[in-house]
Amino acid sequence: MSEKPRLPPLNALRVFHVVARHKSFRQAADELLVTPQAVGLQIKLLEDALQVTLFERKGRAIELTESAILLSHFVNAGFEEFAEGIRRVTKSAYRDRINLNASPYFATRYLLPRLSLFREILPRADLRLTTIVDLPDFGRDDIDMAVQWGYGNWPEFDTKLLVRDPKIICCSPTIGEQIKSPQDLTRFTLLDPVKSNRLWPDILRHLSVEQTHSDxxxxxxxxxxxxxxxxxxxxxxxxxxxxxxxxxxxxxLVAPVGRDALADMKPEEVPGFYLVVPKGHLRVTAVATFHRWLCQQEWQSDLKIPDLPKPAPLSG
Incomplete structure (x- = not known):
């Protein structure tokens, strides 16, 4: 494992943050209540520590180098995170804020009908819900926890399965009439969850279907x-x-190979909705309370299996 780079002095980064915003040593000095010479010394200290040039002088003006432009994005994000942390610690309104990102399907089908129940437990909570499909960058996106569809493969986070998401193979009646055995599935376009490259292969293997290499x-x-x-x-x-x-x-839609064809798949082959949380986030009281509430819900009780007549057995 490679060593983490040694960070330069925080004060030098703070001075760089202000200079990059103003593109002026003098204006940065006015904001920081120091002399332009002091600003220049901090920038020189930072450049020596990083072994890169950050600013180029153009007459009386300065311009950011490519390295400075790149660094400024991360430094700005870092100071915004500092500010958010201070707000949360010092203001109760921010301490009770919970930023949740949930899979759009889970949010619509499972979460929204139940949110009023959580209000009874923590009425002062300021819950902010987003529905980004990808697993968020918790720090950059300011997310406390996420409900993610998948197989639970996020070892760097605290992960808890909330509910399985079993599937039924479905198609239009016109296509269904042409499917006489599971092997016939491969004659048609398979509609695939792009976030999983294993769901269809697992299903076809479960049905003993010979898989082709054509996509x-x-x-x-x-x-x-x-x-x-x-x-x-x-x-x-x-x-x-x-x-x-x-x-x-x-x-x-029809279920051409039967609605129960996937009912006995191995649990590890069935995707689900997982609660994913950076371990340190559970130290925040409001976040920990919401996490506990989500884990205690009986989400499976909302899953109703259709009471339909079973199709005739397939040949082959």
């Missing part, structure tokens, strides 16, 4: 778009049980 798939970021594509006959989708219930009942 006949389309990836989707969100479940709603995949579901619409399946309904429009673009290909064969992997639809969550709650959505499949609606579309199987209405006849918009």
């Amino acid at each position: 006949r798939s389309i990836g989707f970021d969100d479940a709603a778009t995949m579901r619409r594509a399946a309904r429009q006959g673009i290909g064969i989708g992997l639809v969550s049980v709650i959505d499949a219930e609606e579309d199987l009942r209405s006849g918009a």
Whole structure:
């Protein structure tokens, strides 16, 4: 493991932060209540520590070098983080703020109907909800915790499975009429969750389907778009049980290999929604309370299996 670089003096970074914003040693000195010479000494100290040139003089003006422009992005983000930390420590309104990022599907289907229950536990909490599909950068995006779809492979974080997300293989009735055995699935475009490159391979292996090397798939970021594509006959989708219930009942989709075909897949092969939290974030009381509440919910009770007649056995 490589050693972390030794950080230069914080005061030198602070002076650089102000100089980069003003693009002037004199204006930076006025803000910092020091002399321009003192500002220049701190910049020289920083340049010596980093072994790079940060500013170039153009007459009376200065210009940031490429290194300075790059460094300023990270230094600015760092001082914004410092400011946010101070606000949270000194102001109760910020101490009770909880920034949650949740998978759009989990937020819509599971979380939103239950949020009023959490209000009864922590009524003063200022809950901010975002729905970014990717796992956020917790520091840069100012996120306290996330509910992420996947298989729980985030060893650097505190990870807790909230609910499994089993799938039903679904397609339009027109495509369904052409599927006589599981092997026929590979004749059509497979609608793939782009965040997982293993779901379809695991499913085909579970069904004992011989897999080809040709890529006949389309990836989707969100479940709603995949579901619409399946309904429009673009290909064969992997639809969550709650959505499949609606579309199987209405006849918009059919389950060509049976709705229970994936019911006995290995637990580790079934994706789910995981609560992902940087370990240090649980030291904040409001965040820890919300984390505990999420873990105590019986999310599985919301999962209804459609009561539909079983299809005739497939040949082959």
